[in-house]
Amino acid sequence: MSQQELTDAVTNAGLSANDAWLLASSALVLFMTPGLAFFYGGMVRTKHVLGMLMQNFFCMGIITLLWTLIGFSIAFGPATNGFFGGFDFAALQSIGDHVTAVYNPEGGGVHTVVFIAFQMMFAIITPALITGASADRLKFSAFVVFVSAWSILVYSPIAYWVWNANGWLFKRGALDFAGGTVVHANAGIAGVVLALVLGRRKGWPGGDFRPHNVPYVILGASILWFGWFGFNAGSALGSGSLAAWAFLNTQIATGVAVLGWIIVEWLRDGKPTTLGAASGAVAGLVAITPACGFVSPMGAIAVGAIAGALCALATAIKGKVGIDDALDVGAVHLVGGILGALLIGFFGTVDVNSAGKDGLFYGGPWSVLGEQAIAVGATVGYSAVGTLILALFIKYVLKGRISEEHEEIGLDEAQHGETAYRYSSISGAGTVSPTVTPVKVPEDAQA
Numbered sequence: 001m002s003q004q005e006l007t008d009a010v011t012n013a014g015l016s017a018n019d020a021w022l023l024a025s026s027a028l029v030l031f032m033t034p035g036l037a038f039f040y041g042g043m044v045r046t047k048h049v050l051g052m053l054m055q056n057f058f059c060m061g062i063i064t065l066l067w068t069l070i071g072f073s074i075a076f077g078p079a080t081n082g083f084f085g086g087f088d089f090a091a092l093q094s095i096g097d098h099v100t101a102v103y104n105p106e107g108g109g110v111h112t113v114v115f116i117a118f119q120m121m122f123a124i125i126t127p128a129l130i131t132g133a134s135a136d137r138l139k140f141s142a143f144v145v146f147v148s149a150w151s152i153l154v155y156s157p158i159a160y161w162v163w164n165a166n167g168w169l170f171k172r173g174a175l176d177f178a179g180g181t182v183v184h185a186n187a188g189i190a191g192v193v194l195a196l197v198l199g200r201r202k203g204w205p206g207g208d209f210r211p212h213n214v215p216y217v218i219l220g221a222s223i224l225w226f227g228w229f230g231f232n233a234g235s236a237l238g239s240g241s242l243a244a245w246a247f248l249n250t251q252i253a254t255g256v257a258v259l260g261w262i263i264v265e266w267l268r269d270g271k272p273t274t275l276g277a278a279s280g281a282v283a284g285l286v287a288i289t290p291a292c293g294f295v296s297p298m299g300a301i302a303v304g305a306i307a308g309a310l311c312a313l314a315t316a317i318k319g320k321v322g323i324d325d326a327l328d329v330g331a332v333h334l335v336g337g338i339l340g341a342l343l344i345g346f347f348g349t350v351d352v353n354s355a356g357k358d359g360l361f362y363g364g365p366w367s368v369l370g371e372q373a374i375a376v377g378a379t380v381g382y383s384a385v386g387t388l389i390l391a392l393f394i395k396y397v398l399k400g401r402i403s404e405e406h407e408e409i410g411l412d413e414a415q416h417g418e419t420a421y422r423y424s425s426i427s428g429a430g431t432v433s434p435t436v437t438p439v440k441v442p443e444d445a446q447a
Contacts, residue, residue, distance in 0.1 A: 033128050034060075035222075041053050044327070049412065051416065063127065072089055103236070126183045140416070153390070175348065178290065188333035188334025204324045224281075291348070318330065341372050344356075344359060
């Protein structure tokens, strides 16, 4: 075997290993969307649970189609204007051979078709995150229009800015390993704006809006935690040590964030809750997402602790400002995504990833934090304006807010003609119906 043949064989073997890891990661990331559906579905009232599950599941269908036709081309097309990828890759034509990992000094890379599949799963879950903010009050037809337009006009351009080598934020040196700006800050501010435009749910904040099924919330959070390893470690676009660092940092930050949230909740409210533990885990996952490939384990501890505590405190903001962000998308995803992106400017270290930068605590310059702040500001600003335009359109042109009567009936019956618990003794308010006679348990079976 010649030297060139040996080199080609090693390269192909490396690509095959990377492809295998990224395909597995793609499946993990897709699994996050039904996990998110259970996480959100458990937090709404009984009469809205199928509406929430349907919105999330629908994203898996519509975004798959849109990403194939045009989304990937806008986000990762070859145009060099800095803002928009163009249409050269529309319908996945002329996509080229393989993609190089821009954040991976080990030279990670995969075949383009694998990269398309991986990024498709990111495009699916990002608009799904928004559904928690607008829970209980959006017509399904309006949601279809909103999520389709938002994916093309907001998500794909921001992905180009940050992750495409020709994007203007990438060229400035912004670091976002797996989506703190592109995914979480983007979806977080979109959720807040949509909730503000749609207005408050009937009876909020004085009514009973407690979660109807906390075990669903824990199940959903656990699926998210599991799938997030593909989300973060897969973003190395390689199966080497950088993926392992991202994997390990994800676990560390998430575990610490659970503790951070619980401590704040315990001190503030007197009791640690299961819902708080689940929310803390998601906050940690969100915050470590942009930083997982750039910080050390000690940095991951700091990111998790800060995110768990501050996101828990941020849940009180919506009540003070009167924005009915139903499931705290702003407190978890907006605040968590911003924190994770900015904390790279403090805890980033080239000891973990030479393609990254040293933050302030490792002797780096203030400019690293400055570029992270610019990326956050640009993402949040563009997403807020784009979402505001779309939200006003669906509210006033499409009449997308459901009526008070249908809100009282619930999205499940009003929008989909079905209920989650038709054969259950649980009523729409999450309590035992007075019209149902309890089943008598034999005395010999009660033990």
